[in-house]
Amino acid sequence: MYSSSTCIDESTTSDSLSLSPPSPLLSPAPKSPESPCRVGSGTSVILDSENSIEAESRKLPSSRFKGVVPQPNGRWGAQIYEKHQRVWLGTFVEQGEAARAYDTAAQRFRGRDAVTNFKPLSPENPDDEAELTFLNSHAKAEIVDMLRKHTYNEELEQSRRKHEVDTNGKRLDNNARISHILGGADKLLKSTRQLFEKSVTPSDVGKLNRLVIPKQHAEKHFPLQSYCSSGSASSSSSKGLLLNFKDVTGKVWRFRYSYWNSSQSYVLTKGWSRFVKEKNLKAGDVVGFHRSSEPDQQLFIDWKAKGGSGSGGVLEPVQMVRLFGVNIFQVPGSGSCGGKRNRDVELLAFEWSKKSRVIGAL
DNA sequence: AAATGTGTTGAT
């Protein structure tokens, strides 16, 4: 599939529609690039740029990419086979995205000589080193999960940061490494600014599986205009966006964010109930949304128990404690005060995990 | 109702 003569620049992140596929070695004549919006059921109305083809074709357009299959709604699925079984890699808006997902899986599943749609990662290329390491340090299932959740790039980026810190750290003595790494992590967290907070309502943590984002904040911080604006008489709610938020433990939460016409409100839906469950959120608790500054613009989510003491920042004040001969952070009052449930444990675990890495690295 | 993912099958 991939021929070294064709050079696709995969380094650019956004998937522009002008993505030209590698010269199709197998499939017939390349089909015209996807039409902007395809609506509705399995019926696909294909209009070729040249001559309009019959609207009668009930057939789904096949993809010129390996491992990419059409979905009835005009999107694209990615899949790979292993041991006579299909492994589903998720659905994507653009063929190119699906093709990249396939490539990633192929390289994790089949290694060096996997046939890919685009330029494969090469051990010779220093730029690929980090990703290759990343790939092989995760189970296949984990990679698949990331692809399906569309969090692969984020996790990879995260891993790259660590890699860089580590290699920089090699030039420093142990003490310096500690402060370097912690200082770096600190800076990472502190460079986020809070967008807004909301005290969650009973329905936000109830069975509706959604969080209402106050309109004022939603429109200011989470603009939601993109996507199909064709005069669709349907959908009472807009299609929405998928937003990734990182919590203080580093876990990535992916929520669907959309506007519900019925209630004239902006909401986080898919994924939200899992957050409520895992954090054991109760009505009155406060969730905070943050965004890191310019370079990465990453989103963060934080929460604190109802009424809780002061603060409003991402980080609560911490105090050093000595353990195993190494300083670790502790959240003040976590042992004494009873009202904070497991958040302190979580924060503590987070700090500890950072520290563990340091210890392990020593 | 729309979107996602699986059951299956026939073709490499």
Add this chain to the structure above:
DNA sequence: TCAACACATTTG
């Protein structure tokens, strides 16, 4: 292994 396609299941 692979993609086509019907359709069951899950989500919104």
